Amino acid sequence: MERVYIHIPFCKSICSYCDFCKVLYYGSWVTQYLNKLALEIVDKYQGEVIKTLYIGGGTPSALDIKNLKYLMEIIKILNLSNDVEFTFECNINDINEEMLLILKENRVNRLSIGIESFDKKKLEFMEREADFKKTKEIINLCRKLGFKNINVDLIYGIPKETERVLKSDLDKILKLDVEHISTYSLIVEDHTKISKIIPIDEDLDARFYEIIVKKLTSKGFKHYEVSNFCKDGYESKHNLGYWNNEEYYGFGLGASGYIGNIRYTNTRNLSKYLKGEFNETEEILSKEDVMSNELMLGFRKLNGINLQEFYNKYQVNLQEVFKIDEALKNKDLIYKDGYLFINPKKIYVMNEILIHII
Ligand code: SF4
Structure with a gap:
């Protein structure tokens, strides 16, 4: 096992479309959560050398400095390889010099920043904030402090979004000059604030996808997975592990892992997690299941299987x-x-x- 995913579920505000495992940030839960996270890691981790570590959420960057340092102490339980790819997800508004220095000191070498859009109406719909000028400044700061591998996320397919809006978002994201871009078409999920809206027409969604692929590939990005684009050599090693159907540990609230022929998912209930009741479901996979997964995941990569x-x-x-x-x-x-x-x-x-x- 060479891969670890760690979930930090806290968010300072909740986006309208969000179906991820998250809870509204509440300071006194965070340290308790990290205490339990440490226990879960100690309990399950077998000491393997870890080649990719991904801390996602939720919003890991929502942690205050004290808890961020504590999280980085917990990471020391893991035996990271010399060339580990260590990704940390951030909200652009949380990034500052002090937190970046802590990440740097602790070997984070890839930042994934959820921008999603710079368009006012799209942002209002998603209940998110982003400002191009500020984002550019923050990315310059990340560069100054030595972060050479940055991903940003883009969401498209918001109701009433036009081709012009999408193209403007793409142009601005390209101006950020990052190494990796992940794009997601809006999915209307039950139990979200937008569950009642009508998704955009499938043909328009396909047209948007076509625009994205054409634009990013024409600017030298490699389209290496259905939704992911990168500059040469900057594929996400961690995510390639998923698409190659490789095993991984998943730690934290709602996290999933795949070990041997077992896929497990942790509870999404914070109270249970804080009581140390981590695992929720376990599925034992047959050889046929594993081969089907290999196909479904492997064909997401443009170079296939x-x-x-x-x-x-x-x-x-x-x-x-x-x-x-x-x-x-x-x-x-x-x-x-x-x-x-x-x-x-x-x-x-x-x-x-x-x-x-x-
Ligand atoms: S920041 Fe991410 S995890 Fe948190 S509410 Fe928004 S989409 Fe969900």
């Missing part, structure tokens, strides 16, 4: 387990240089293609 590696992992040829002949004939799938991948022109409809194959 290496057939020899699939054989080495499962001692069976992928084409003997899944019905791929028709998909190859229809050019839904392409085979090239040992890799099988979804036709890039059809990546937007990959879910339908996968249903046929699996």
Whole structure:
């Protein structure tokens, strides 16, 4: 096991569309939470060398300095490799020199910043804040303090969003000159403040996706996963672990992990977590389940699945387990240089293609 995800669920305000595992920031819960997080890590972690560590949320940057230092002490339980990729998620409004120095001292080398948009109406809809000038200044500060690997997130497909608005967001994000951009189409989830709204038309969503891919790739970004783009050599190693169906620990409220043939999910109930009742569900996966996951996750990558590696992992040829002949004939799938991948022109409809194959 080389990968660890740690969830910090606290947010200073709640975004209208959010279905993540989060709770409104309440100072006196944070230290209690971190105490339990430390216990969970000590209980489950077997001492392996960790190559990727991702602290996500919620909003990890919501922690005050005292608790941020405490979190960094807890991380020392883990045996991080010399070349670890250590990502820390931030809200742009939380970033300041003092917190960046603490992150730097503790080997954080990748920042993931949830910008989502710079458009006033989109931000109002999402109940978020972002200001281009301030963001640029903060990113300059991150650069000054030596952070060379920065991701920003963009959300699109907000009701009434136009192509002009999306293009303006893309232009501004490109001006930030970051190494990695993650894009997400708005999903209307139950139990969120926007659960009653009507999502944008599918054709428009597809058009938006096309605009994003065209714009970012024309500016030299590599489209390496359905929703993710990077400059050369800046793929997210941690997320590639998920898409390669590799094992990982998940620690913290609502976190999931995958160890051996077991996928587990922690409770999303903060009271239970604070009592030390961490695990909620455990699913034992059959070999068929694992191979199906390999396919569903692997085809998210634009370069798809290496057939020899699939054989080495499962001692069976992928084409003997899944019905791929028709998909190859229809050019839904392409085979090239040992890799099988979804036709890039059809990546937007990959879910339908996968249903046929699996
Ligand atoms: S900051 Fe992230 S986790 Fe927190 S409410 Fe907003 S979307 Fe959800």
